[in-house]
Amino acid sequence: MAPQKLVVIGTGMASGRLLEHLFEIAPGAYEVTLFNAEPRGCYNRIMLSPVLSGEKSFQEIVTHDEAWYEDHGVTCRFGERVTAVDRDRKVVVGEKGEVAYDKLVIATGSAPFIIPVPGKDLKGVVAYRDLEDTNAMIEAAGNPGSRAVVIGGGLLGLEAAAGLRLRGMEVTVLHLMGHLMERQLDASAGHLLKQDLERRGIEVMLQASTQEITGTGKVEAVKLADGTELKADIVVMAVGIRPETTVAKAAGLEVGRGMVVNAQMESVSDPDIYGLGECVEFDGAVFGLVAPLYDQAKVLAKTLAGEADAFTVRQLSTKLKVTGCDLFSAGDFNDGEGRQDIVFRDPARGVYKRLVIENDRLIGAVFYGDTADSNWFFGLIQTGEDISANRDTLIFGPAYQGGASVDPLAAVAALPDEAEICGCNGVCKGQIVTAIENGASDLAAVRAVTKASGSCGTCTGLVEQVLAVTLGDEFSMPAEQPMCGCTDLTHEDVRRLIKGQELKSMPAVWQAGAWKTPDGCHSCRPALNFYLLADWPVEYKDDPQSRFINERKHANIQKDGTFSVMPRMWGGITTPDELRAIADAADKYKVPTVKVTGGQRIDLLGIKGEDLPAIWADLNAAGMVSGHAYSKGLRTVKTCVGTDHCRFGTQDSTGLGIKLEKALWGSWTPHKVKLAVSGCPRNCAEATCKDVGVICVDSGYQIGVGGAAGMDLKETERLADAKTEEEAIELAIAFIQLYRENARYLDRPYKWLGKVGLPWVKARVVDDLAERRRLVDAFLLSQTIYQKDPWAEHVREQAERYAPIADITLEAAE
Template sequence: MQREKLVLVGNGMAGVRTLEELLKLMPEKFDITVFGDEPCGNYNRILLSPVLTGEKTIDQIMLNDERWYRENRITLHKGRKVTRIDRLRRQVLAEEGTAAEYDRLILALGSEPFVLPVPGAGLPGVISFRNIHDVDLMIEATRQFRNAVVIGGGLLGLEAAHGLMARGMQVTVVHLLDTLMERQLDKPAAELLRNSLELRGLKFLLGKETAAILGEKRVKGLRFKDGAEIAADLVVMAAGIRPNIALARSAGIYCERGIVVNDTMQTYDPRIYAVGECAEHRRQTYGLVAPLFEQAKVCANQLAQFGFASYKGSVTSTKLKVTGIDLFSAGNYLGDADSDELIFKDAAQGVYKKLVIANNRIKGAVLYGDTIDGTWYFQLMRDATDISAIRDNLLFGKAHVGSAGHGAAAGRIAQAPDDTEVCGCNGVCKGEIVRAITANNLFTLDQVRAHTKASASCGSCTGLVEELMASTLGSGYSETPRKKPLCACTDFNHEEVRVAIVANALKSIPEVRRFLDWRTPDGCHACRPAINYYLLCAWPDEYQDDVQSRFINERIHANIQKDGTYSVVPRIFGGITTAAQLRAIADAADKFKVPTVKITGGQRIDLLGVKKEDLPGIWGELGKAGFISGHAYGKALRTVKTCVGSEWCRFGTQDSTTMGIRLEEMSWGSWMPHKFKMAVSGCPRNCAEATIKDFGVVAVESGWELHIGGNGGVKVRATDLLCKVTTEAEVLEYCAAFLQLYREEARYLERTAPWIERIGLAYIKGRIVEDRRDRKALAERFMESQKHMQIDPWAGLTNNPDRRAFIPIKPVRMSPDEATVEA
């Protein structure tokens, strides 16, 4: 196939990222030529500040060295500025007569510093802070001169000032407004920032407008509108950046503030794409890394002619690292007439937090000094989560909202020693994460998870890992929480897949994949179990369960252990058993030489270390004594834990054991998005710990309290009180309705606790407590589904003569290798 010609103008992060994404998709499609006006490969521009301070060298921030271009057979014209695009001949022309023809052209021109139009702006010693050349000039100046003035009290200006100060200069920051970083901070936060920067030795002149830069051969000082003057040997202009559109405009490509692109990153000339800081999409331009990378992905997808990706814009937050001061800002952080503010301020500790709330949703946030919850607030804001239930504790952070997770131990991870453990599940230390980020050029949380496993298991250290990413990657780092697709095989999320299944009567996994244009032929280990569950939930009477799409535990109805053996937990309804039952379990354990017998946390008996081949045998033995599967391995009802209740206990108010047995009899066998645990306590002393269960019942003199959404585990969450009812029939009906709502609406692998936090208690009350008809309908659907679910899988497998799923294959014959025979 004839290769098409692709030219990239702009050898920076956005453009090269587009090429990387494209090479992943279609390495052979294009002959690629790159023009860059800087004399080197592609480096990480957001790490220029550490180069200025001397913490890093240019080599350490290179993303693509020249070898990368060679290896990917990309022609790199470095240090060549493109001067003209000839759209008729489809050519780009650069300095010194270099030219290249294109079939497709990517413009990734970045932005240029805004230079104040004042007299003297062109003097030697007046520079901007934009590329490696500027940094070299600044470092050079620090060797000879003493007084620096930075014009601009925004992020870039403060970083430049910090770097120059670190190299021994006296630095004054001049800012037009009287608030620093007014694009990200409100006044109180800006004040805290200014105080602490002043303590570190920076000087500020706020509310000063520069009128002229003084000097003849070299800059000598500045004069302000009010007539005051200040001496300076170096002036850094950091008063803002502008998308670089001159080249595009001269070629007649439509521009406003940036080069205007559509959702496929195409400009008004369909052969020409624009990505990065120079592009304007839906009236927005972006200067942060995450949006640029999202654009790169979409552009590559379009260039590869896959055509399904589109860019819808990014919601951004800024997590800033100025001089080791933690700042976070997102959304409408100033608020307006319709919003409330939640404010926490502890000036002595240097902590300030403000959340802007409207309609019980977070609209914006400013955090200073303690930013560990920034990502969480941002996620709540993005998802428009109703925060009314957690409003009281919201400002104290995620660790204080019904949880005792690891987040509370946060502190300042960036300052912690390298051997600080960040991820307790996988034993990953801070140093390892930082090394992985730098060595592999990681930019996203998912990448860090893949490389280090940190935050890849329970996720409770996600905030810490993101802190580390921000402190390692610099201030341009910003992860955009987005509509999370179900898995890498698709762009659709869980809800969209579920809706499609029901609306279009999709009844098998291949049908779902075909209908929703899955990218992979068989799906993957993440999407197949999810779709299998969604189909099972949608069509309980029709759907043919796909065993190969289930995790081994549910395929084999036992729980795989680290050594490849399995555990067997027979169901003991309500935790009430008999001597005869216990004897039968003991006999089965003896017969199959079970090495470990354990009482579980849910009041059941666990037989551990059973070989796969023995599973049908031991089930058969247990079955003879009347046992069925306890589903201790499944995303299903696990156990109903009970206390002895009024039958024996002197405090008991109701018969909790019978209630537990009724609930378990009603609910066993039902597949769910995740495991589901219940408990019934006979009085408010709550010995069955019902308030950390998915559905907990607590008996009181006058009836039953129903509690929902609790769990122990990584993040302890106490239940929310759903309501109080009086009769056993009501307990069962409310329970069935809640189970069905959870089954129908939670995402696969989402437990009730995060589900309730996501959708809000009010919604669940609305469906189950306030709407009687809805409750009855939900409960009915649950009971209908149970007709098809309450089939003991152990009995089925024991009685099936085909044991192939359990036993090894026996070879039919051995024959010598032909090669061996000939020899």
């Protein structure tokens, strides 16, 4: 039987999943033509946020590449809009011609809602729906000092704000309602989210009504109804979406809020036309989350294959990760007569949990900051079982029902088979267990069979725990991934190999580690270069060509190909002579932007590559050295004025900061390292969120380590108390050397601490005085070799040697 002609309009995640199911259950049944207005195929739109923030590249979120479409015989009409559907002739009319169909799927998704205010059509006003929007935001963020206004405090708006902030923009979020994400969170959780965003440097304005967007040809400001005016270089509209029904309406199909379909996803107007995804309406409802869209895709695939199935609207939970904050909500958490709340708050950890109970049934839940047991609670909401017997301990989760348990897998073992594990794909525990019993013995195999953990990835840990519970001793939690495709060894294996066999060159490591490539790659070479340098500073010679481009150019490359120059200012202290030298350099080299940084330094942005040797010659002559703002090493030591000027200062925080910076500068570390010294517990230098932070108190110095203030916000953990400056400096150096000797390349100290534990570090840095001395001596030995300004020695020769950029192969890894 000849295959039928299937035309699909739209390459979103729903239609992509439809084709996967269809090719699996009915291979060869259809010749597929795929239209898309975007010039590309299916990609994971959920993951656009990491692309915006720079954590992922677009290629990493592509779901179906050219090879996939070719393997399945799909004719791709990408970058071509559909202008009409002629139902009488059964043809789809595209911008480049007609295509006949036997069956047609309309999966046109949704369109962003643009609030109808003056200026909405100005250049620089974007939505946040596709790659073009994302690229527009990335381009705007590439301009130093640029500002963004995000209209909408829902999920998309907050993800846009977080990504733009990570790219260095000043960001303000405007939200019309009284708290953020009001559809998913109650007021208390929304308040915690607002606090977290503000700690990350994102301004949030609630009950803010946009009146006008102003500018001449391009957006310049946003005016609010109360008269407030906010400067803006880009405005992101993220206030909601509406089903995109233009094609369906033009074809004469019944359209309400969306294109109306039945339970088999057939249009109620035409049995040969089907609807799928955000553009459809079923039983009066429209859909925006990926889970029901995947359910629709599965049903439609069976319908097209001639199998019976029906789409049903199931209760959904929302488990999201916004700017590093864990959020979960499910059911009905609104106030109502006869309802009772159980609330748990831990302000210090930023944890909030609220359960809503009615007639001894759990009907709603909102969690913020700790969502580990959310699937178990969601199961209780779905089943509606009586919880009266466990009411007193319910808020503490499944491990505490019937007596506290110390087994970390007890909660997973307690989940019933119907408990949903993967919300995106609607996969329950029983399905995963069945897959495991049928031979799926690792995460990849379970994902291939069930698709669990294959979308947003937040359930990956839970899937692994189901594997552990089901297989018992036959399963071990996944080993660390190899450091790259060149080897089967992990980073930790390589570090042990270098130390254990005293390997002192890359070729020696490649031979001993059975490398699959002759010279490594852009991923392993920088890591190997650091490991060898850290372990054998005398015997091993640093290989500049195995460093990232910024480290090889000794300057931060900018989006337009220019560079930034940042002289070091010890502890944030400068002099009139230094300021004059910086001003003279800015004038002489026509520096377009001079920026005061958060690390108490001055950044000269927009320097031409050919001017780098000369500008640094001038700065070196004025006694200034590189601030290493480009390096995997010490960046800054931030200080307050301490006892020199502040009436609250307890110690000389500025002096200690300068001593620490002069001791530590120029050191190579697994990732960048930032320090701070605050002169009193008021913490003006923000020492409690640095890699190493010192708080001065009357009795001496409190040393904290492992803080973070990026996408992850983490307070330092107390390493030790020191009575003298000398002891404080020694503890800081010993900690950094232990980090240098043991951490995985590109792990910040807080991530490394999370793996080894603070007690392990304390035992070596604080308790073992001999080991502390060894660590300090090892660090100082390395410093005698590598503590030097890269521009002060043979600067012009270095510039000539490393001038070409075209032959550099490491940019993509930076």
